[in-house]
Amino acid sequence: MPRAVKWETLHGARYDTRSRDFTALTPCSAGLQPRTGMVPALPQSFWRESLTLIEQHLPFGRRKLCAQDRVYRCGDPFDTLYLISSGLFKIVNTAPDGREQAAGLYFKGDWLGFDGIPTGSHGCSAVAMDLGEVWTIRYDALLRVSANVPMVMRVLLAAMSAQLAHNRDTMLNMGSLRADARVADFLLQWAQALAERGLRTDQIRLYMTRAEIGSYLRMTMESVSRALSRMARCGVIEFNEAGRRDIRIPDLAALTDFIQSSTELETSPVQ
Amino acid sequence: MPRAVKWETLHGARYDTRSRDFTALTPCSAGLQPRTGMVPALPQSFWRESLTLIEQHLPFGRRKLCAQDRVYRCGDPFDTLYLISSGLFKIVNTAPDGREQAAGLYFKGDWLGFDGIPTGSHGCSAVAMDLGEVWTIRYDALLRVSANVPMVMRVLLAAMSAQLAHNRDTMLNMGSLRADARVADFLLQWAQALAERGLRTDQIRLYMTRAEIGSYLRMTMESVSRALSRMARCGVIEFNEAGRRDIRIPDLAALTDFIQSSTELETSPVQ
């Protein structure tokens, strides 16, 4: 069965194999709010702004990638930023001994490559997790255009700030949520990312192994597996028939309840 | 004994009570490198760039703060950014139930307030931990000037990217270091921040309670206390006579060794 059909079944979206993009068939279920995030969710149109703005005002290249392809590697010299036009990407931090840890997930409309700006070379790698496409935008060109088109600068700064805020919330979650809740929150954030982009949120395909999820959530694959099993037993999620990477979320509210019921760590009051 | 004198003793710096700034008496011990950071340390002059550039090109206000004063609060509308001209600040994330968690520490030359850019209102609070001063810079004015002075935009983007990279490394550390190592790494990073600003690194005054440190490192105050006690027993650090918040670090190399000897968590290889 071709992948495109699977996508359609899974996310209720039409997958165009030529452009490697998917468009929603059903209006997304809006109103999702992050459980722990202090930052209100961005307006749904936000992720689109970067793409349309860049398209209008900047010369850019297109680069298609297959699963496991790297947009850039740790150590590469920095001179261009990348804007995800389709697909799903992760940032991995490569330790000196060669082992890797996932440090972030990025979807359509997100930028990649900021980490190279201050030092001039990339401090981590960006890896495609499926078919995908990025627009390559030279940093100096972007700066020049930003000076003339205020909106470009605004969007760029907003995108960076949003990443900062998102990282901050992620840090808090990882510090204050127990294993089960972390996994549940991970699914919830994934659903939110889909919702913001107009896709169905009740069915999710994880393009990650348990080990990868564990790397991202700072826990072992065994714990991830156990957490998912427990959630399935509680009926919060369901595994699709074959393949344990397709997950149905019957009720998002039940998922958020599950997060809260998985007793959080005490957050000691400060001062 | 006035606070200024204490500062001089502690950090080998002259503290000017009028400007509330300190200037190094002794050239700093350079060459400090982060243990886990994949991002090479910024050049020592980096923190200065923001300050000099803003001073030259932008109108800005000065705002002095005492310990526990808030630069901005969670929920405040966003329209200005803040540049730390002196002092030490922390970012706290206020949970819906009112409890707070420290999410970051910021020193002279660091920017505050980015989190308000995408949403137009602040998602966290910035709190002074001691006497300090920030320069207030209106965001729209900054954007206007950035368009005309490329260097201002470069520095702004570099500062934001540096925060992103720093957050990423912090996340990794918190996920991969054990309690003792986390506390040691915390001290090391503090020393680095002082070193980058030309201050002595062998003596550190923590303007934080154990509970605050624990909040920042995502662990209980008991664990922080135990870790510090262990480090003191090993001779890696020494407490100053009175008051357990003044810490001497006889040998920074010993501190890094201590971090590595505190067995790290296994980082599972990905893919």
Add this chain to the structure above:
DNA sequence: CGATGTGTTGACCGGGTTCAAACAATGTGG
């Protein structure tokens, strides 16, 4: 068929949280 990669489950153990008690530093009011 074996080899390999992935996912699940069980048993065990250890580090860090939790709970509790005691002490130190500081301030307050009589």
Add this chain to the structure above:
DNA sequence: CCACATTGTTTGAACCCGGTCAACACATCG
């Protein structure tokens, strides 16, 4: 000045979550 309260710090003891190790199921691929 002392009694007292408050806050911060230290240390001990018990518990428990999640890491570790191991065994096994299952799929794909050569």
